[in-house]
Amino acid sequence: MYHLLKGFHEYLTRKEEFSVIIIGLDGAGKTTLLEKIKTLYNETPGLSPDKIAPTVGQNMGKITLPSTILKFWDLGGQRGIRSIWHRYYDDCHAVVFVIDAEDRERLSEGWEILGVPLLLLANKQDSPHSLSVEEIRNDYEEWHRRKVESARRSYGEEMDSQHRSERIASLDVMGVSALEGTNVRGAIDWLFIRVQNSRRREDS
Numbered sequence: 471m472y473h474l475l476k477g478f479h480e481y482l483t484r485k486e487e488f489s490v491i492i493i494g495l496d497g498a499g500k501t502t503l504l505e506k507i508k509t510l511y512n513e514t515p516g517l518s519p520d521k522i523a524p525t526v527g528q529n530m531g532k533i534t535l536p537s538t539i540l541k542f543w544d545l546g547g548q549r550g551i552r553s554i555w556h557r558y559y560d561d562c563h564a565v566v567f568v569i570d571a572e573d574r575e576r577l578s579e580g581w582e583i584l585g586v587p588l589l590l591l592a593n594k595q596d597s598p599h600s601l602s603v604e605e606i607r608n609d610y611e612e613w614h615r616r617k618v619e620s621a622r623r624s625y626g627e628e629m630d631s632q633h634r635s636e637r638i639a640s641l642d643v644m645g646v647s648a649l650e651g652t653n654v655r656g657a658i659d660w661l662f663i664r665v666q667n668s669r670r671r672e673d674s
């Protein structure tokens with residue numbers, strides 16, 4: 471009887487774990503974001519911004535949501551370290567791509583390394599010098615249009631235009647400030663819904 475009740479209790483309280491990777495150029499604010507997420511969702515606060523150094527390798531952090539554990543992998547963004555990102559793609563349930571909205575010069579460098587985008591965070595929205603969500607989205611679409619056009623020039627007309635629209639449709643841009651925590655909860659809500667949906671699709 472005890473085992474039956476214990477099993478039932480475990481069933482009711484069980485939590486599924488999902489992996490989310492956080493990528494983006496060096497200095498975009500990925501680690502600041504992860505530490506802010508820990509502070510907002512865990513009893514033990516994350517590191518304060520002045521304790522955060524550039525990431526060499528990876529950081530991991532977990533938060534608990536209703537019947538869900540989100541496990542974040544914050545990966546270093548420096549050029550030499552980006553080659554390890556692909557090892558995390560297969561096993562993750564969602565990708566967060568952080569953009570430094572203050573850094574106009576390096577926006578296209580960001581698009582170059584962006585694989586399949588899911589949630590794009592335009593970070594540093596607290597700064598008056600930052601580009602807005604709208605400007606970031608337009609820049610991405612403009613960059614993508616140029617890329618499709620130059621591919622068309624090189625490979626002829628057989629470009630898959632349906633693929634193109636799917637790709638843009640899958641892009642969600644949100645403005646956040648990792649430093650101040652603005653809209654970080656909105657980003658977590660987005661991820662929560664996204665991983666729940668991915669589970670429903672796997673189940674059916």
Ligand SMILES: Nc1nc2c(ncn2[C@@H]2O[C@H](COP(=O)(O)OP(=O)(O)OP(=O)(O)O)[C@@H](O)[C@H]2O)c(=O)[nH]1
Nearest residue numbers: 496497498499500501502524525547594647648649
């Ligand atoms: N104004 C402002 N600055 C931020 C924000 N988020 C991060 N920063 C600053 O941006 C710099 C880089 O932040 P990190 O979190 O180390 O960046 P990272 O993306 O982890 O960089 P790598 O580990 O090298 O890939 C730091 O000086 C942060 O304080 C933000 O929301 N607003």
Ligand SMILES: [Mg+2]
Nearest residue numbers: 500501524525
């Ligand atoms: Mg970092």
